[in-house]
Amino acid sequence: MIGRGRRSRFLVSVCGLQAGSALVYLLATDAGLAAPTTLAVPFVWLTAAATAVRVVDTPSVSRRVGVVAAVVGAGYTLGLAWLTGLVSVSTGDAAELHLFTLPPGWGPAVGWDGPFVAARLLPYRVAGYLAVGYLVAVAAAETLAGHESNGTGVCSAAGGAVAVASCAGCSLPVVASLGAGLGSAGLAVGGLGLSTYLLATASYLLAVAALVWRRRLARWLDGLLARTSPS
Structure with a gap:
């Protein structure tokens, strides 16, 4: 786990990189802005994803x-x-590639329709999923190497399950909008209500925290079970 000072500098770097990328994106495309709360959703996801990958403890395991x-x-x-x-x-x-200039973080969104696979890729979702997948891989490595206690396994499983719930609920409306060919004016957040996206964002943060700090949570859980179990 990295020190607090280095963690703070990393957070500042991540925020600065996002701000600079958003500015370049807005200047280079016809994408517009959105409400601050709407823009905050991808910002929080991207920041949490980058920070989690940076600070998680990776075990030393065999190549296999x-x-x-x-x-x-x-x-x-x-x-x-x-x-x-x-x-x-x-x-x-036929193979078709589409680019949607949604507001920063939501876009640039990529739509791909191929002979076998179709994809609707939102930048913050792709980064968020990759980060959670990495955290799950780290937890799996600990489990396979025998470094994980029962409590840690429970926390890892809970984090993975919460991540599924947080991601499934609020991607579908935006994906459907992209599938319908909507451009920068088609960010359909209002259909479900922004509260759905904010709730999913809170769930995503909970999932990431459970996977990153699974050892601390496991020690707390083991202690709680020890105190509550009959002697």
Whole structure:
């Protein structure tokens, strides 16, 4: 785990990189801005994703365990993308690529329709899913190497489950909008209500925290179970 000072500098760097990227994106495209709360959703996801990958403790494991854990993380990420509709089976024959200039973080969104696979990729969702997949891979490596206690396993499983719930609920309306070919004016947040996206963002933060600090949560859980169990 990195020190508090380095963590603060990293957070400042991540925020500055997002601000600079958003400015360049707005100047280079016809994308517009949105309400501050709408813009905050991808900002929080991207910041949490980058910070989690930076600060999580990675165990020292054999190459075989590392490969298996990587497969588990990749499978989880692909499953998450499938459940939320970012990746699906294509119904067309021709290959088409579309670019949607949504507000920063939501865009630039990419739509791909191929002979076999279709994809609707939102930048903050892609980064968020990849980060959670990496955290799941780290947890899987600990489990396979025998470094994980029962409590840690419970926290890891809970974090993965909460991540699925947080991602599934609020991707579908935006994915559907992209599927309908909407441009920068088609950010359909109002259909479900912004509160749905904010709730999903809170759930995502909870999932990331459970996966990053699973050892601390496990020690707390083990102590709680020890105090409440009959002697």
